[in-house]
Amino acid sequence: xxxxxxxxxxxxxxxxxxxxxxxxxxxxxxxxxxxxxxxxxxxxxxxxxxxxxxxxxxxxxxxxxxxxxxxxxxxxxxxxxxxxxxxxxxxxxxxxxxxxxxxxxxxxxxxxxxxxxxxxxxxxxxxxxxxxxxxxxxxxxxxxxxxxxxxxxxxxxxxxxxxxxxxxxxxxxxxxxxxxxxxxxxxxxxxxxxxxxxxxxxxxxxxxxxxxxxxxxxxxxxxxxxxxxxxxxxxxxxxxxxxxxxxxxxxxxxxxxxxxxxxxxxxxxxxxxxxxxxxxxxxxxxxxxxxxxxxxxxxxxxxxxxxxxxxxxxxxxxxxxxxxxxxxxxxxxxxxxxxxxxxxxxxxxxxxxxxxxxxxxxxxxxxxxxxxxxxxxxxxxxxxxxxxxxxxxxxxxxxxxxxxxxxxxxxxxxxxxxxxxxxxxxxxxxxxxxxxxxxxxxxxxxxxxxxxxxxxxxxxxxxxxxx
Numbered sequence: 001x002x003x004x005x006x007x008x009x010x011x012x013x014x015x016x017x018x019x020x021x022x023x024x025x026x027x028x029x030x031x032x033x034x035x036x037x038x039x040x041x042x043x044x045x046x047x048x049x050x051x052x053x054x055x056x057x058x059x060x061x062x063x064x065x066x067x068x069x070x071x072x073x074x075x076x077x078x079x080x081x082x083x084x085x086x087x088x089x090x091x092x093x094x095x096x097x098x099x100x101x102x103x104x105x106x107x108x109x110x111x112x113x114x115x116x117x118x119x120x121x122x123x124x125x126x127x128x129x130x131x132x133x134x135x136x137x138x139x140x141x142x143x144x145x146x147x148x149x150x151x152x153x154x155x156x157x158x159x160x161x162x163x164x165x166x167x168x169x170x171x172x173x174x175x176x177x178x179x180x181x182x183x184x185x186x187x188x189x190x191x192x193x194x195x196x197x198x199x200x201x202x203x204x205x206x207x208x209x210x211x212x213x214x215x216x217x218x219x220x221x222x223x224x225x226x227x228x229x230x231x232x233x234x235x236x237x238x239x240x241x242x243x244x245x246x247x248x249x250x251x252x253x254x255x256x257x258x259x260x261x262x263x264x265x266x267x268x269x270x271x272x273x274x275x276x277x278x279x280x281x282x283x284x285x286x287x288x289x290x291x292x293x294x295x296x297x298x299x300x301x302x303x304x305x306x307x308x309x310x311x312x313x314x315x316x317x318x319x320x321x322x323x324x325x326x327x328x329x330x331x332x333x334x335x336x337x338x339x340x341x342x343x344x345x346x347x348x349x350x351x352x353x354x355x356x357x358x359x360x361x362x363x364x365x366x367x368x369x370x371x372x373x374x375x376x377x378x379x380x381x382x383x384x385x386x387x388x389x390x391x392x393x394x395x396x397x398x399x400x401x402x403x404x405x406x407x408x409x410x411x412x413x414x415x416x417x418x419x420x421x422x423x424x425x426x427x428x429x430x431x432x433x434x435x436x437x438x439x440x441x442x443x444x445x446x447x448x449x450x451x452x453x454x455x456x457x458x459x460x461x462x463x464x465x466x467x
Contacts, residue, residue, distance in 0.1 A: 026050075026051050026052045027049065027050075027075075027095060028051070028152075029049035029095070030151075030244070031153050031157075032153055033047055033049070033090065036099050037100055037101070037137070038101045038103055038189025039100065040102075040105045040251060041081070041083065041102050044078045044079065044080065046077070046078050046247045047077050047078075047079060047092075048077070049092075050070070050073055050151070050152070057069070057093060058092070060090070061082065061089070061091070061100065066078065082102045083102065085103075086100055086102055087099045088100040088102065101135065103186040103188055106191070107193060108170050108172060108255075109192075109194050109253060110293075111194065111197060111258075112194075113256045113296075114255070115195060116346065117168050117169060117171060118168075118170075118174050120342075121344045121346040122345050128163050129163055133160070133181060135187045136177055136187075136188050137188070138160075138165055138166070138192070139157075140156045140191075143231075144237075144241050145231050145237055149205075151244060152244055171346040172349050172353070174350065176353045176357075177190040179354035180357060183358050184362065195237055195241070197231075197232070198231050198257070199232045200261050200271050200272055200275050202234065202235065202238065203238050204274060204278050205238055205243075205278040206219070206239075209235070212270065214267070215274070221233070222234035242279065246282050247285075249285075250283075252288045252291065252357065253290045254291050254292070255293070256292065256293040258272075259295065262312075265313040265316050266316070268313060268316040273323070276324055287326040289326055289356075289357065289360065290326060291328045291353050291356045291357060292327065292329055293330045294314050294317045294318070296343050297333055297336035297338060297445040298310065298343075299444035300445060301338050301447055302447065303447045304405060304413070305413040305442040306443050306444075308443050310444040315461070315462065317329055318459050318461065322372075326360075330353050331370050332348065332352070333446065333448050333460065334451075352368070355369075356369070367392070367456065370389060370451060371450060371451070373387060373388075373461035381433050381435070382435070383463075384424050384427075385424060385427060385440075386424055389456075390453075391454055392454045393453045394424075395451045395452065395453055396450065396451075397449040397451050398449055401419060401420065401425065401449065401450060402418075403418075403440050403460075404418040404439070404440050406439075407435070407438075407439075408433070408434050408436050413439060416428060437462065437464035439461070440462075442460060442462055
């Protein structure tokens with residue numbers, strides 16, 4: 001009898017242990033919170049996931065412990081700002097997350113030129129071989145679309161930067177993060193959430209598109225289209241690949257997209273700022289940094305001004321950098337490839353984005369932008385073009401200044417002679433005795449060579465920009 005009682009007691013104990021284990025097993029953090037994770041320093045850090053309703057969840061790290069109860073199958077806590085360094089350990093009830101670092105976190109997103117992997121770029125073998133850095137961590141969000149915002153990210157686990165992990169990761173994202181590691185000397189985490197060939201509206205929240213009547217046709221088209229795995233409908237990649245990252249504490253975003261919207265450049269003037277605003281509203285971190293890449297040259301080279309949707313899209317990006325708070329633009333007119341929409345020189349792209357972060361986010365004394373058109377005046381038959389961001393002086397790289405055209409009252413543009421005079425450029429042509437407008441680099445694949453003294457190229461522009 002005693003043996004039977006002991007056996008029954010043992011069975012009951014085992015069942016209770018299994019039930020307890022099953023109860024704890026219902027607690028699942030968002031996949032972002034996994035071994036090797038990088039958490040953002042110097043700000044409140046949300047940690048969230050799923051659990052059974054009413055279940056008590058306690059998150060502990062760096063001698064602080066925060067508890068909550070799950071509701072509706074979900075839970076979230078907010079940690080006080082964490083000190084940089086590591087490795088630390090996160091405890092979520094009896095779940096342990098190891099090798100946790102605290103430093104700087106950035107998201108890289110956009111279409112194929114952001115998604116383009118390190119193994120596909122110029123000097124890939126050398127870059128991959130030199131990529132070992134345990135303080136640089138990578139998280140790759142899987143391609144996912146959804147009609148409604150998802151709660152959990154679908155992605156690979158955090159990986160330390162190494163020749164085994166970097167080949168398939170975003171080259172621009174990697175080079176950006178590598179430069180920040182060098183400059184800041186703190187752990188850096190970079191989250192890749194990009195999908196080639198995607199439109200800007202796919203990366204924008206539904207609420208943001210609803211807020212502007214001009215975008216309602218986009219929503220109507222999306223709502224009536226078959227849902228066949230195609231990402232290019234309103235909100236689909238936002239719902240599947242951005243919403244699940246919110247409200248993960250991070251410093252900012254780098255973005256490379258626009259090719260798919262080039263035929264609708266005028267719309268992009270408002271659509272792109274709407275996208276940025278939708279992310280900022282959803283994250284609740286204020287106007288966090290959003291730095292982006294201007295379209296590279298592509299197509300038939302042109303030394304004359306021409307009708308160009310790509311030039312108009314670059315203009316929309318330029319206007320966003322001027323008018324949207326907390327943004328900056330990397331100009332890459334010198335690292336394109338007229339025969340390849342995916343130019344292989346990606347290290348300068350990541351580096352220039354990092355310069356913007358160093359200057360604007362981390363208050364370092366670095367020059368991050370090339371010459372930007374400011375104003376034009378006319379004197380003695382010459383157009384005098386004034387620029388901002390002329391640090392180190394204006395420079396015509398590799399010979400005479402190229403890429404300028406000029407027009408009179410008839411609106412016909414002619415190739416122009418252009419020369420640098422101080423921090424101005426004088427533009428003239430015998431065919432245009434009374435200049436009215438100047439354009440620079442106004443083509444899909446312009447031939448241009450105006451830089452500042454720090455080797456950063458001028459943005460293409462037109463002075464006759466329509467309102």
